Amino acid sequence: EAGVVQSPRYKIIEKKQPVAFWCNPISGHNTLYWYRQNLGQGPELLIRYENEEAVDDSQLPKDRFSAERLKGVDSTLKIQPAELGDSAVYLCASSLGRGRIEEYFGPGTRLTVT
Amino acid sequence: EDKVVQSPLSLVVHEGDTVTLNCSYEVTNFRSLLWYKQEKKAPTFLFMLTSSGIEKKSGRLSSILDKKELFSILNITATQTGDSAIYLCAVGGYGGSQGNLIFGKGTKLSVKP
Numbered sequence: 001e002a003g004v005v006q007s008p009r010y011k012i013i014e015k016k017q018p019v020a021f022w023c024n025p026i027s028g029h030n031t032l033y034w035y036r037q038n039l040g041q042g043p044e045l046l047i048r049y050e051n052e053e054a055v056d057d058s059q060l061p062k063d064r065f066s067a068e069r070l071k072g073v074d075s076t077l078k079i080q081p082a083e084l085g086d087s088a089v090y091l092c093a094s095s096l097g098r099g100r101i102e103e104y105f106g107p108g109t110r111l112t113v114t
Numbered sequence: 115e116d117k118v119v120q121s122p123l124s125l126v127v128h129e130g131d132t133v134t135l136n137c138s139y140e141v142t143n144f145r146s147l148l149w150y151k152q153e154k155k156a157p158t159f160l161f162m163l164t165s166s167g168i169e170k171k172s173g174r175l176s177s178i179l180d181k182k183e184l185f186s187i188l189n190i191t192a193t194q195t196g197d198s199a200i201y202l203c204a205v206g207g208y209g210g211s212q213g214n215l216i217f218g219k220g221t222k223l224s225v226k227p
Contacts, residue, residue, distance in 0.1 A: 004156075033214075042118075042202055042217030043157070056214060089155060101146060101206050102162055103215060108155040 002026065004106030006092050012112045018080035021109045024073070025094030032069060033103060034077050035091040043091055049075065050097060082113045116141040118205050120218035128226050131193050135221045137203030138185040147179055147186050148215065150202040157202055160188075193225045 005024040013019050025032050030051050035043035046065065048056040052072040060067065064083070069075040079086055089110050093103040121136045139147065146164045150157035161170045163179035163186060170177050174193075179186045190197055200222050204215040 040219065042204070042219050044217070045214050048214060091156070101213070101215070102148065102159055104159060105150075105156040110155070 004092055004094055004104055006106035006109055008109055009107060010110050010112075012114065013082055015084055015113050016081040018078065019082055019111060020079075021077045021090050021092075023075045023077070023092030023106060025075075025092070026104055028096065029094035029104075030072070030097035031095045032075050033093040033095075034067060034075070035093065037089045037091055037108070046077070082111075084113050087111055087113045116205075116207070116216050118203055118216050118218035120201075120203050120221050122221060123219060124222040124224070126224045126226065127193055129194055131225075132189065132191045133193060133223065135188040135190075135201050135223070136185065137187070137218060139203075139205045139216075140184065141205045141207050141216065143207040144181065145206045145208050145213075148204045148206070149177055149186070149188050150204065152200040152202055152220065153198075190223075193223075195225050195227055198223060198225045
């Protein structure tokens, strides 16, 4: 079974530039999550999707961050414009949903904003 | 405010030692506690605990939950260098945003040869 796929694995951009991350969850997983993980911290949820619906985006900084999961499968997270403080690892995870909460993580994207 | 606190934050041991990692939590409408191992980048799922006093075991790793005292421990016996990683504890509740996992900061375990 293929795991959660993310791309790119690394991204270096200058501040004020836009950046996008892509995630393809495990096949059949209805729930998709985007997390941000800063050094020395645990992952912090940015947004959770149930199929194509964003059911919790309360922690997403909406002035510069946006996300979509148009067909309820893969998802894109965008930052525009990026700031120095956005440097972090962005993790995507998925779970079956329907009462199954074990989340399976992708390899993440390490973003460096200079 | 819901929170998950792990201790110690870091730990250095030698191969063959036994270690115990701790996780305490405060969460509304507790549902499950999960342990993950994070090497390089992606956290990998280890255990999910929902009931008190029932030990989950996988090889040299085991974990148990105490819902009365609101904590869990992760034990690793006969540690190996490959056990070096960050171990994350996460807690989930029921319903709405409480259904999201809240992660602790992790315990960084270093196993020396």
